Amino acid sequence: MSSTRTHQRPSRSKDGQPGHKLLAIPGPVEVSDNVLTALARPPISHVSPEFAGIFQQALLLSRKVVGSQYGQPFIVAGSGTLGWDQVGANLVERGDKVLVLNTGYFGDGFKDCLLSYGAQVTTLKAPAPGETVPLSSIESALAGQNYKLITITHVDTSTGVLSDIRSIAELIKKVSPSTLIVLDAVCSVGCEEIKMDIWGLDIVLTASQKAIGAPPGLSILVASQRAVKTYSTRKTPVQGYYASWKKWLPIMESYLVAKPAYFGTQPVNLVYALTEALSDLMKGGEEGLAARIEAHKKAAGRLRAVAAQLGMKSLAVKGAEAAGLSAVWVPEGLTAAEILQRAGAKGIVFAGGLLANVKDRYIRIGHMGISVTDGGRGDIERISEVLRTAIGELLKEKQSETTT
Amino acid sequence: MSSTRTHQRPSRSKDGQPGHKLLAIPGPVEVSDNVLTALARPPISHVSPEFAGIFQQALLLSRKVVGSQYGQPFIVAGSGTLGWDQVGANLVERGDKVLVLNTGYFGDGFKDCLLSYGAQVTTLKAPAPGETVPLSSIESALAGQNYKLITITHVDTSTGVLSDIRSIAELIKKVSPSTLIVLDAVCSVGCEEIKMDIWGLDIVLTASQKAIGAPPGLSILVASQRAVKTYSTRKTPVQGYYASWKKWLPIMESYLVAKPAYFGTQPVNLVYALTEALSDLMKGGEEGLAARIEAHKKAAGRLRAVAAQLGMKSLAVKGAEAAGLSAVWVPEGLTAAEILQRAGAKGIVFAGGLLANVKDRYIRIGHMGISVTDGGRGDIERISEVLRTAIGELLKEKQSETTT
Numbered sequence: 001m002s003s004t005r006t007h008q009r010p011s012r013s014k015d016g017q018p019g020h021k022l023l024a025i026p027g028p029v030e031v032s033d034n035v036l037t038a039l040a041r042p043p044i045s046h047v048s049p050e051f052a053g054i055f056q057q058a059l060l061l062s063r064k065v066v067g068s069q070y071g072q073p074f075i076v077a078g079s080g081t082l083g084w085d086q087v088g089a090n091l092v093e094r095g096d097k098v099l100v101l102n103t104g105y106f107g108d109g110f111k112d113c114l115l116s117y118g119a120q121v122t123t124l125k126a127p128a129p130g131e132t133v134p135l136s137s138i139e140s141a142l143a144g145q146n147y148k149l150i151t152i153t154h155v156d157t158s159t160g161v162l163s164d165i166r167s168i169a170e171l172i173k174k175v176s177p178s179t180l181i182v183l184d185a186v187c188s189v190g191c192e193e194i195k196m197d198i199w200g201l202d203i204v205l206t207a208s209q210k211a212i213g214a215p216p217g218l219s220i221l222v223a224s225q226r227a228v229k230t231y232s233t234r235k236t237p238v239q240g241y242y243a244s245w246k247k248w249l250p251i252m253e254s255y256l257v258a259k260p261a262y263f264g265t266q267p268v269n270l271v272y273a274l275t276e277a278l279s280d281l282m283k284g285g286e287e288g289l290a291a292r293i294e295a296h297k298k299a300a301g302r303l304r305a306v307a308a309q310l311g312m313k314s315l316a317v318k319g320a321e322a323a324g325l326s327a328v329w330v331p332e333g334l335t336a337a338e339i340l341q342r343a344g345a346k347g348i349v350f351a352g353g354l355l356a357n358v359k360d361r362y363i364r365i366g367h368m369g370i371s372v373t374d375g376g377r378g379d380i381e382r383i384s385e386v387l388r389t390a391i392g393e394l395l396k397e398k399q400s401e402t403t404t
Numbered sequence: 405m406s407s408t409r410t411h412q413r414p415s416r417s418k419d420g421q422p423g424h425k426l427l428a429i430p431g432p433v434e435v436s437d438n439v440l441t442a443l444a445r446p447p448i449s450h451v452s453p454e455f456a457g458i459f460q461q462a463l464l465l466s467r468k469v470v471g472s473q474y475g476q477p478f479i480v481a482g483s484g485t486l487g488w489d490q491v492g493a494n495l496v497e498r499g500d501k502v503l504v505l506n507t508g509y510f511g512d513g514f515k516d517c518l519l520s521y522g523a524q525v526t527t528l529k530a531p532a533p534g535e536t537v538p539l540s541s542i543e544s545a546l547a548g549q550n551y552k553l554i555t556i557t558h559v560d561t562s563t564g565v566l567s568d569i570r571s572i573a574e575l576i577k578k579v580s581p582s583t584l585i586v587l588d589a590v591c592s593v594g595c596e597e598i599k600m601d602i603w604g605l606d607i608v609l610t611a612s613q614k615a616i617g618a619p620p621g622l623s624i625l626v627a628s629q630r631a632v633k634t635y636s637t638r639k640t641p642v643q644g645y646y647a648s649w650k651k652w653l654p655i656m657e658s659y660l661v662a663k664p665a666y667f668g669t670q671p672v673n674l675v676y677a678l679t680e681a682l683s684d685l686m687k688g689g690e691e692g693l694a695a696r697i698e699a700h701k702k703a704a705g706r707l708r709a710v711a712a713q714l715g716m717k718s719l720a721v722k723g724a725e726a727a728g729l730s731a732v733w734v735p736e737g738l739t740a741a742e743i744l745q746r747a748g749a750k751g752i753v754f755a756g757g758l759l760a761n762v763k764d765r766y767i768r769i770g771h772m773g774i775s776v777t778d779g780g781r782g783d784i785e786r787i788s789e790v791l792r793t794a795i796g797e798l799l800k801e802k803q804s805e806t807t808t
Contacts, residue, residue, distance in 0.1 A: 020446050020448070021448070023446075023447065023448070023449060025449055027669060028448075028449070028450065028669065028672060030446065030447075031446060031447055036444045036445075036446065037444070039443060039444055040440045040441070040443055040444035041440075042424050042434065042435060042440065043427065043432035043433075043434075043435055043613070043619050043620065044425070044432075044753075045427060045429055045432070045753050045755070046432065046620070047755075048753065077481055077483050077486075077620070077621045078481050078482050078486075078646060078668075079481050079646075079668035079669050079670075079671070080668070080669065081645070081646050081667070081668040082481075082482075082646045082668075084645060084646070085644060085645050085646040085647075088644070089644065112645065113645040113646075116641065116642065116643065116644055116645045117645075207669070209447070209669060215447050215671065215672065215673040215674075216447065216450070216481070216669045216671045216672060216673075217481045217621050217671030217673070217674055237520065238520065239520065239644060240489060240492070240493065240520055240521065240643060240644045240647070241485070241488060241492065241516065241517040241520045241521075242482060242483075242485050242486045242488070242489040242517075242646075242647065243489075243644070243646065244520065263485070264482075264483035264484070264486075265432065265483050265484065265611070265613060265620045266483075266620065267483070267619065267620045267621030267674070268432060268619065268620060269443060269619040269620075269621070269674075270619075270621055270671070270673075270674070349448075349449050349452065351449070351451075
């Protein structure tokens with residue numbers, strides 16, 4: 001695909017137009033010029049051979065980026081949430097027992113979704129915000145229960161907590177091998193290590209707008225052959241229509257061999273952008289991907305060191321800190337809203353808290369995609385600098401308020 | 405929004421790159437430069453005030469374009485099909501009686517979708533391909549049945565058949581006033597008259613990539629207050645999650661007053677493009693929209709006159725021909741595949757048939773959006789010319805095959 005740089009970049013306009021603020025939120029992220037250029041290509045027919053080739057590439061690359069050789073990829077117009085529905089609609093039959101590991105807001109969401117498909121859900125919640133679910137709790141929960149599936153949020157975007165999928169999967173394989181392992185990897189694909197085949201994951205679901213670096217609007221999911229078999233041997237009909245693999249599986253199988261097929265018009269422009277973004281991600285092969293993940297870890301470390309100097313501790317406990325975002329407590333006396341506003345005035349967009357009780361007590365800083373991998377942009381430096389000055393100014397103002 | 409023309413247009417490249425073929429299919433359609441430029445703007449936060457303003461505009465304009473003042477709009481990442489799921493998930497409870505009017509492939513699809521939500525579906529099929537369902541049949545079908553809802557495909561994209569919604573709605577109001585009227589307007593919003601409030605429609609659902617003139621990837625739906633009440637007073641829980649108004653209604657209500665809210669990340673770039681496209685559509689107000697619809701009718705008439713001269717009759721019977729697409733039988737001795745290929749070689753993309761039994765016996769020509777409204781492009785002339793020469797050449801070749 002082309003990588004010319006001809007489109008409009010409000011971020012760089014100097015003509016007095018409102019400038020583009022740098023996105024330092026956990027998705028959508030900054031999107032590269034070549035991905036935006038791909039996005040803006042005129043639509044072509046969703047059943048043309050040309051589109052079939054592009055879509056095939058996207059499907060094949062989706063597999064690669066999650067470490068799967070033969071998994072069945074699905075790419076469907078929708079937000080990341082639609083991935084949850086694909087799991088609920090196709091893998092759950094009413095009354096099925098499901099174990100949901102919860103490390104934040106998105107664990108609640110996945111549970112709600114599965115309940116709406118009739119699952120009998122047991123939740124295992126991390127002991128406190130920022131913590132992970134201990135392996136020992138998972139082991140006891142699984143003992144003698146025969147859950148049909150277990151869901152794990154790889155990185156909960158509300159808390160920045162990273163779960164240790166390799167160890168959890170290993171444990172499940174040992175104590176409950178028939179349980180399907182479902183990974184919500186919306187905030188981890190492209191910035192955390194994922195070895196779908198090696199770890200024996202059954203579902204890896206994600207979205208286009210985080211570390212993959214494309215605009216939002218695509219649900220991306222890869223299913224193991226075991227998951228596809230669970231779907232194809234279900235006793236009751238799939239629930240619903242738009243999320244149904246009965247409809248999408250033949251379509252995706254067809255596009256996997258670059259043969260057009262029709263169920264619902266594919267969002268061709270978003271697929272252009274996704275294919276371009278995934279090509280960038282995988283252009284260095286597995287090694288390139290590993291280096292990219294390493295770069296995210298490093299950037300995260302640098303940013304969190306800055307935050308720590310400012311007295312902003314991570315929500316996530318040591319060893320469970322995500323590479324793509326940092327959730328940090330705000331300094332005593334300040335609110336998240338104040339910090340967001342001040343940073344915004346300085347051209348950087350941070351995100352507020354998402355956990356109901358402590359919403360205004362922490363902020364979330366996204367560091368994914370080209371902000372990390374394209375060092376020439378200087379995004380991480382700019383984010384650090386703005387964080388430093390914003391907090392510095394606010395603390396000084398509070399101090400002078402108190403003293404006067 | 406900006407309307408500068410700075411992005412790449414492969415269609416106009418003269419550097420030996422493969423040229424962009426003109427889309428004369430019933431969606432996706434040709435997209436204007438300003439809409440593509442809007443699409444390619446860097447993403448902003450889906451919960452920023454700036455995005456809230458843009459999304460609010462899209463919601464308000466969605467109402468206007470279907471002729472509703474107080475209907476509740478929903479704009480969600482997905483294909484047009486997701487609109488069917490919104491109806492099934494939110495308005496249908498298991499066992500509810502539904503009447504589906506069928507004028508082609510998309511009537512079958514809507515039925516399948518509603519069945520997957522447990523509806524008890526009765527289908528009223530047009531007597532033959534190209535015909536509409538007679539009012540008298542609808543009247544008998546409704547008599548004493550008390551259907552919860554009736555679905556009508558405004559223009560079935562598989563046949564180019566236009567249903568007379570005004571008369572059907574009038575009849576329903578008379579004989580079964582409590583039945584909700586659901587209009588599948590995927591292939592009609594922006595190119596056929598729709599008066600949601602005046603005609604008393606309860607659901608108008610559509611997608612972004614047809615006569616609205618944006619890229620594919622958005623499900624757009626407007627619900628009457630009566631439909632919202634039917635949803636909010638249902639006795640059983642909504643089925644599924646991603647299509648659930650329990651989740652989306654508060655979000656859409658919030659964005660209607662330009663207040664950000666979160667459930668699933670909005671596809672911000674597609675929303676930029678939709679807002680731009682809807683603004684273009686409505687910039688002349690109701691009169692402008694009426695003139696636009698008139699222009700589509702005229703273009704359709706011109707194209708069908710050319711087809712008729714070539715011996716290609718419409719599938720749709722007189723009075724039931726759509727303004728946005730024409731389905732025409734191929735001349736004796738030719739196949740749809742041959743015509744598509746020849747037209748493709750001449751730079752125009754037509755679509756094949758979609759009705760199972762006669763797939764290769766007809767072609768579909770889309771004439772929507774800027775191909776119709778931007779006369780300076782000369783698209784209709786080019787489409788006519790290519791149709792003429794392609795058919796002429798093919799017939800001559802067949803003839804020489806026979807005579808040698």
